[in-house]
Amino acid sequence: DGGITQSPKYLFRKEGQNVTLSCEQNLNHDAMYWYRQDPGQGLRLIYYSQIVNDFQKGDIAEGYSVSREKKESFPLTVTSAQKNPTAFYLCASITRSGSEKLFFGSGTQLSVL
């Protein structure tokens, strides 16, 4: 089945540690996005990439980094500079041709130990 796979589903970070969240899609979508979800705040855009080897900062990029070496993959690293990393992280993708429907993965819950 086509879709977006996020892993792991749950992740724990120790203070000062960098952690990487995986996002893989087999939808042949051009653009990929990372959103952060906090209770009562909706979803906020962290980073996005519309083509391979290129990415742009979203509204809350500080403390995060990404790469887009392959069309299918868009990993997100939460660095030690992100002081409040506890949140539900959602990866999404969209094709640039036709529908504007944004597809989401099932998310990764990141918590701080």
Place this chain on the structure above:
Amino acid sequence: QQQVKQSPQSLIVQKGGISIINCAYENTAFDYFPWYQQFPGKGPALLIAIRPDVSEKKEGRFTISFNKSAKQFSLHIMDSQPGDSATYFCAASASGGTSYGKLTFGQGTILTVHP
């Protein structure tokens, strides 16, 4: 800057009733307005979407009403069912160029439908 404001934060409805969720936006460049449904522990899924060239769009029990002059849009769920219990997000984006797929979300509404 919060560009899409959603209300209410939570909503309780009896089975068979009508659920209404409202959103207001500020950015007049927005031209695509989707609603997403999210169940606990899952990612949001597109429910229904509208563009400003129409004032209403209906898909089954779900209807979007759009008021361009007031910069407001709302989701109506008719004959609400317990299975509709979820969090609903409105969103908006400006299509084309680098804005493609960049959604600005409302804060979300937790809907509970009692049997």
